[in-house]
Every structure is written in structure tokens, then in C-alpha cells.
Amino acid sequence: MFCFLLSTLPYVSMFCFLLSTLPQVYEAYRNGKVEEAMSFGFLLFLFSGDLSSLIGCILTSQLPIQIVTVVFYIFTDLMLISQFLYYKIKNNSSKKRPMLKWLCFLWCGASTVALLILPKFITDNNTSANTESASNSVEISGYACGYVASIFYLSSRFPQLYKNFKRQSTEGTSYMLFALAMMGNGTYGLSVIVVLPALAGSKQTFILKHLAWLIGSLGVLLLDFFVTAQFIIYRKNRSAKTSKKMNVPEVEPLLCEEEELSTF
Structure with missing residues (x-):
């Protein structure tokens, strides 16, 4: 049972992350005002984190399934960014900031090209490095990318928290985006922590190798609790305002009728 749990947790985490952005894509399509709800900084940091994670996975020779999964994350990031830009341009009738629009398009195009070219470039450089020192430097660079990705992931929540505030x-904004991310980060952190007692080798080395991703996942998990609190508080405020409007008596029409009667 314990072995089954160890083997299942990483896939549960991966599945949660794969599904996390889809509810937000639907919410943006349904609402049509995603540029008012989502922070572009949140999307930008999220994309940058996934791109850094992809580079780190390639440099540290992770499993193909992990690389394919990160590529899918980047694809969904680009989908969210494209939606954001589409509705921002569509809903902005005035042409006050055309330069910003073109910069956004340019950034998306450059990111897509980088996504297609960068993995091949890194792989070629990695295979051409035959010496042990070169392979060590490549591995160190990969782990450095992991720390950079963690910084991007942690930074992504602050623009959205400020936007909501x-x-x-x-x-x-779809809460399922953050709920599924919380499940994904929680199960990933749990999968690393649970495996520690069963390790035969150095636990310290294992922790150091996974420290960057642990900081990113557990740190984002903590920040997502603040996002959850915002959803609860602002939803209660909205419900209170709605009920208050419904309970307001229609005094003005009655006063008008009384004034009309008094004139006769």
C-alpha cells in the first residue's frame, strides 16, 4: 500500500497541474472580461517559471514524461496569455496604448519561437559535452534553473493578490485554477517528504536535489491559501451587497403616488 502511494502521488500532482488552467480558460470565454480579473504579471511570471522549469528538466536529464508535461504547461500558459490579450484588445475600444499591444504580441511570438528552438539547442549542447566537468556544470545550471523557476512561481501570486485586493x-477568476494548483503542489511536496524514510542513500543529497522544486511548490501552496481567503471574503461581501439591494423597499414610487393623490 505504501509503495502504491509513493508511485501514485507524482501522477496525481501532474494530473492536477494539467487540468488547473482549463477552468480559467472556460471562465475567460464565458465572462469575456479576463483582462479585468486576471493580472498580466501573474500570467507572465507563471509562463517564465514553466519555461525555466523546462530548461532545468532538459539540463538535468529528467524523464521524457516530465519534459512533455512541462511543455503542456507552457502551451496552456500561452493559451491564457493569448486570451488575455484578445479580450483586452477587443474590449478596449480606444487606441490609447497601441505600443503596449504590439509589445504583447511580440513577446508572445518570441516566447513561442523560444519554446520550439530552445529544447533542441540545449539538447545539442548537452550531448556535445563529453567531459565530466562539462556534464557537472550542465547539471548545476539545471538546478539553478529550478531555483529561478521557484522564484518566478512564488512571484506570480503577488500581482494577482494585489489585483484582487x-x-x-x-x-x-476561476477558483479551480488555484484549487487544482494547491492539490498539485500539495501532492508533489507530500511525494518528496513521504519518500524520505524509505531512502537507502543520503537523505541530505536527495533534499538538496529537490529543494528548489520543494520551495516553489510549498511556497506557492502557502500563498494560494491567501488567494483562497480572498475568494471567501470577497464572495461574502458580494452576497451581502446583493441581499442588501434585494431588501431595499420601494419607497420612491409610493411617495410619488401619495403626492399625486394630495394634488387632487
């Missing part, structure tokens, strides 16, 4: 609302 500024609007005093989470309307237009």
Missing part, C-alpha cells in the same frame, strides 16, 4: 473582487 485593488478590485475587492475575484469575479472573472
Whole structure:
């Protein structure tokens, strides 16, 4: 049973991450005002984190399934960014900031090209390095990319937290995006922690190799609790405002009728 749990947790984490962005894609399509709800900084940091993670996976020779999964993450990031830009341009009738629009398009195009070219470039450089020192430097670079990715992931939540606080609302944002991310980060962190007692080798080396990804996953998990709190608080505020509006008596029409009667 314990072995089954160890082998299942990473796949549960991967499955949660694969599904996490799809509810937000649907919410953006349904609402049509994603540029008001989502922070572009959140999307930008998320994409940068996944791109750094992809480079790290390639440099540290991770399993093909992990590389394919990260590529899918990047694809969904680009989908969210494309939606954001599409609705921002569509809903912005005035042409006050055309330079910003073109910069966004340019950034998306450059990111797509980098996504197609970078893995092949890194793989070629990795296979051409035959010496032990070169392979060690490549591995160190891979782990450095892991730390960079963790910084991007941690930074991604702050723009969205500020956006929600500024609007005093989470309307237009799907909570499932953060709920599934919490499940994914939680199960990943748990899978690393649970395997420690069963390790035959050095536990310290194992922790150091996974430290970057642990910091990223558990740190983001903590920040997502603050996002969850915002969803709960602002939803209660919205419900209170709605019920208050429904309970307001229609005094003005009655007063008008009384004034009309008094004139006769």
C-alpha cells in the first residue's frame, strides 16, 4: 500500500497541474472580461517559471514524461496569455496604448519561437559535452534553473493578490485554477517528504536535489491559501451587497403616488 502511494502521488500532482488552467480558460470565454480579473504579471511570471522549469528538466536529464508535461504547461500558459490579450484588445475600444499591444504580441511570438528552438539547442549542447566537468556544470545550471523557476512561481501570486485586493473582487477568476494548483503542489511536496524514510542513500543529497522544486511548490501552496481567503471574503461581501439591494423597499414610487393623490 505504501509503495502504491509513493508511485501514485507524482501522477496525481501532474494530473492536477494539467487540468488547473482549463477552468480559467472556460471562465475567460464565458465572462469575456479576463483582462479585468486576471493580472498580466501573474500570467507572465507563471509562463517564465514553466519555461525555466523546462530548461532545468532538459539540463538535468529528467524523464521524457516530465519534459512533455512541462511543455503542456507552457502551451496552456500561452493559451491564457493569448486570451488575455484578445479580450483586452477587443474590449478596449480606444487606441490609447497601441505600443503596449504590439509589445504583447511580440513577446508572445518570441516566447513561442523560444519554446520550439530552445529544447533542441540545449539538447545539442548537452550531448556535445563529453567531459565530466562539462556534464557537472550542465547539471548545476539545471538546478539553478529550478531555483529561478521557484522564484518566478512564488512571484506570480503577488500581482494577482494585489489585483484582487485593488478590485475587492475575484469575479472573472476561476477558483479551480488555484484549487487544482494547491492539490498539485500539495501532492508533489507530500511525494518528496513521504519518500524520505524509505531512502537507502543520503537523505541530505536527495533534499538538496529537490529543494528548489520543494520551495516553489510549498511556497506557492502557502500563498494560494491567501488567494483562497480572498475568494471567501470577497464572495461574502458580494452576497451581502446583493441581499442588501434585494431588501431595499420601494419607497420612491409610493411617495410619488401619495403626492399625486394630495394634488387632487
